[in-house]
Amino acid sequence: MGIKKIRFFSILIALLISGFAATSLIGYYVARDSMTDQIEETTLPLTSDNIYSEIQRDLLNPIFISSLMAQDTFVRDWTIAGEVDETAIIRYLGEIQKRYGAVTSFFVSEKTKNYYHPDGIIKKVSIDDPQDLWYFRVRNLNEDYEVNVDTDTADKNSINIFINYRVYDYSRRFIGVTGVGLAVSSVKQMISSYQTRYGREVYFINSEGFVTLNSSDNSIPYNIRQKEGIKHIATQILTSPGYTGTYEKNGRTVFLNSRIVPEFNWYLIVEQLEDDAGKRIQKTLFINIGISLFISLIILFFAFLTIRGYQRRLEEMASTDELTGAANRQVFDMIFDQILKTSRRRREPMSIIICDLDNFKAINDEYGHQAGDFALKSFADTVREESRSSDVLCRWGGDEFLLLLADCDVQQAQLVAEKIRNKVESHSISYKNREIHLTISIGLSELDKRDDSDSLFKRADDALYVAKEKGRNRVEKL
Numbered sequence: 001m002g003i004k005k006i007r008f009f010s011i012l013i014a015l016l017i018s019g020f021a022a023t024s025l026i027g028y029y030v031a032r033d034s035m036t037d038q039i040e041e042t043t044l045p046l047t048s049d050n051i052y053s054e055i056q057r058d059l060l061n062p063i064f065i066s067s068l069m070a071q072d073t074f075v076r077d078w079t080i081a082g083e084v085d086e087t088a089i090i091r092y093l094g095e096i097q098k099r100y101g102a103v104t105s106f107f108v109s110e111k112t113k114n115y116y117h118p119d120g121i122i123k124k125v126s127i128d129d130p131q132d133l134w135y136f137r138v139r140n141l142n143e144d145y146e147v148n149v150d151t152d153t154a155d156k157n158s159i160n161i162f163i164n165y166r167v168y169d170y171s172r173r174f175i176g177v178t179g180v181g182l183a184v185s186s187v188k189q190m191i192s193s194y195q196t197r198y199g200r201e202v203y204f205i206n207s208e209g210f211v212t213l214n215s216s217d218n219s220i221p222y223n224i225r226q227k228e229g230i231k232h233i234a235t236q237i238l239t240s241p242g243y244t245g246t247y248e249k250n251g252r253t254v255f256l257n258s259r260i261v262p263e264f265n266w267y268l269i270v271e272q273l274e275d276d277a278g279k280r281i282q283k284t285l286f287i288n289i290g291i292s293l294f295i296s297l298i299i300l301f302f303a304f305l306t307i308r309g310y311q312r313r314l315e316e317m318a319s320t321d322e323l324t325g326a327a328n329r330q331v332f333d334m335i336f337d338q339i340l341k342t343s344r345r346r347r348e349p350m351s352i353i354i355c356d357l358d359n360f361k362a363i364n365d366e367y368g369h370q371a372g373d374f375a376l377k378s379f380a381d382t383v384r385e386e387s388r389s390s391d392v393l394c395r396w397g398g399d400e401f402l403l404l405l406a407d408c409d410v411q412q413a414q415l416v417a418e419k420i421r422n423k424v425e426s427h428s429i430s431y432k433n434r435e436i437h438l439t440i441s442i443g444l445s446e447l448d449k450r451d452d453s454d455s456l457f458k459r460a461d462d463a464l465y466v467a468k469e470k471g472r473n474r475v476e477k478l
Contacts, residue, residue: 062180083114352445391406444463
């Protein structure tokens, strides 16, 4: 394979592989970007909206209950009247807890600092007691309520979510705090159900980035600023009411959506790991590349066969006579020089036969040039049949042919020549239901020590001339 052919196939390979690879990669990135956009812009926000709607149903109900308690005329009237009958408020709190399924319900009076509970008066809150600081914080709130995760005053081993709602008298003076509590464990189960249902990780953070609620999974750090990957986007999450983005976790992409829950002043965080769709897209890329390489190899194989066929055809056209398939004079000269050198080096005989069709012009005139061409082709086929495969046939010009016989003396060459002459004479050529009869005249010579190519050819040509002079259809040697 020549350098130009190698260069051509190298360029073809590069173009095919580059084209297929570019197409596959473009398709991969388009599909991946489309999947990413769908998750970021549609799937994850929609999941976040659904969870938020369920939170409003499941978690905002206690806020509504606490609001009703704070606005209840019984609570306000009983407090304004001096908290005379403590059993009344205790019974009221018990009914609230029972009716709405709360873990606890409470009322703390600003005047007496009594902590009322369905079980009775638990204690008097004091600013000196760290466990009671929540009350004094709520007393100074600008908002009407807060959501707080804290230890239950009535049960030190229980951590609940409290809705602490400020209570006012009819003149808008602060008179206490009331509300209900939910068990953190039940809220964790609620979040866990969201995660199971939607296949996402769900948790809440406050405005400082601390995780306030999550499922029973303890892998989430206490503050998102400490979480690998997320810490780089924590500021963006905490400074915008809604955020959508990605971060890397253990070499995989995590899609994140956040939205503020104004009722809690918490952020709802919903995360989704790059799912199987991404893996399928990547797998499809590798399959496409594999198919592309396979197709490239098939194309290259057929291209090689086609080019090789064309090359052979071109070589044949450049080295052989198109009509008879015999070698042309340019190629014959190269072959002759090579055989001549080999014969002299090995001291082997070499002979040459020159054939000329008798009265060929008359055949063209009588039957036409197409018939003449057919006769020439048939003659060349006959010569190849009656000679050795190592012998070289050349169309010397017109109706004249030359046969080069390596390792063959003049006697052997004469036998070959007679076989050819007899075959041509004894077999007619059928062309378009007409019979064409041919005869040939042959001259031959054998290489001797004094010969060069010109003298050898001249002696064979002279022998052919003698055959013509003696009446044609004969073999002569010189």
